[in-house]
Amino acid sequence: MRDFLRNPAGLVGLCLLSIVIGAALFGPWLAPYDPQQFHPKTRLQGPSWDFWLGTDQYGRDLLSRILNGAPSTVFFGIGSTALGVGVGSVIGVIAGVAGGRTDSVIMRVLDGLLAMPELLFTLLIVTFLGGGTTQAMLAVAVTFAPGMARIARSSVLSVRTREYVMAATARGESRAWIVGREVLPNALGPIIVEATIRVSFAIMIGATLGFLGLGAQPPSTEWGLMVAEARQFMFRNPWCVAVPGLAIAFTAMGFNLFGDALRDAFDPKRSR
């Protein structure tokens, strides 16, 4: 933990994440205005004393909208990643533990799914499921599963031949016990690290889907959707696209830095 805090990237990541999580937990209560309230006389304004981050094309307060969008953005990122990582890890662990033909069949199918660029795969699934936040979340989870399965499998494989596993086998422990008590806990590290970094991808893909009109629907305060809606007015007031855009970058960067630092902490060889 001390190593983690000594790493400047980790420290910055932790700070960014605390702000983001704070906004996600308390944002809707901290917001100075109702995020949907129109202020017709103060449309498309820059930051001022009344509106700290400016207003959009209907005069809605940008700060309030960002704060209200924070919980769903963070929930989207963590939720879709957790789902994808969960399903993927189960598949990967099955492949890694079973080995043999089961393993090679699963791996070939995963190769096929991974041969499609991520965003393309997500778009196909969203089109199949229909637009909307829940659908977008499921789509991101499905997209993440094959990659996570591969990481989980290689993690299991690297643990499976360690001495302590062989010792357990020699002691005559049951297969289920070995997998549950020896292999899984030790294979978990790389999975957690990858998952943290993936949250930032999930948030970016979610925002992109919102931007393309395939995720959250108006008048939602989803940040990608906010950029899409304000795009027509971006030359009159750059704030109304820059604020949600940078909020996405801020959040994604928090998870990114945190995940990188986590990886360095898990793997001392890399932290130089």
Next chain:
Amino acid sequence: MTLAYLLRRLGAIVVVLAIVTVAVFGITMVLPGNAALMILGEHATPENLVAMERQLGLDRPVWVQYGTWVWGVLHGDFGMSLRLSLPVAQVVGEAFWNSAWLALMALAGVTVIAIPLGALAALKRGSVWDLVIGLFSYVGTAMPEFVTATLLLILFASPEWPVMPAGGYVAPSEDFLGFLRHAILPAGTLGLILMAHISRQVRSEMSEVLSSDYIRAARLKGLRGRRVVWRHALPNSLAPAVAVISLDVGYLLGGIIVVEEIFAWPGLGRTLIYALQNRDLPVIQAITLLLAVVYALSNLIADIIIAWLDPRVRHA
């Protein structure tokens, strides 16, 4: 890198692509909406629908439809677009080259800029340069394409200061300079994000190489600093950089979808979004397959380059 290795890799690619055809066909099969209904519109009579389904071959078993589709694809026949009444091969072919130019410009720019930047950051570790490059790469990887694109538009295409066109396309055969001008912002968007990613990878590879024993040995031997960097360190950190670039091609192929949509660039991405919105199944199938093929081939090419750069792999 023997011929047998190459053949084995090609064989693996064929297997992967076969799985991709099943996946693509499966996904488009379960998409809601029926092609016959698409063509005839909502008010079609049931008899007409049945007739149209028969004409399109939708009444046959799924595996027969799949076989027919794959057979056609192998002969370069991707069917007819449901919405544009043009052969899919023609629609996708034109879009492919437009996208290819964009992607190649982004990749070329990135390779020329990102690798030296990463190397510089590794050589001057802890300096202001390192910090600036590191900061840039962290911010760059955290911005989705549409955010970068929108910010670039505000900076370079505002009505008060229109340095670049805000979108659109000019055929290179008509006006080559105009073509380049229209390509700069979309290619720049893709390039900035790739650059952020690649320069960081090159930096970490390079610093690993710089602290390795053979670089220490070269220094102790009394070689000049510049020679150590150019002859010993850089070539050894290039192979991982190529590996990263080839992985980023997958990212690039996804990014192109959003960037083309924003800048109204008539490439594969824009065509794909149009096809998805209109449920133009043959077009969706063709583009997905094409992108998977490009991705697989770029990985193969990267492996060949890596083997050529790294004698240990070459002779393995």
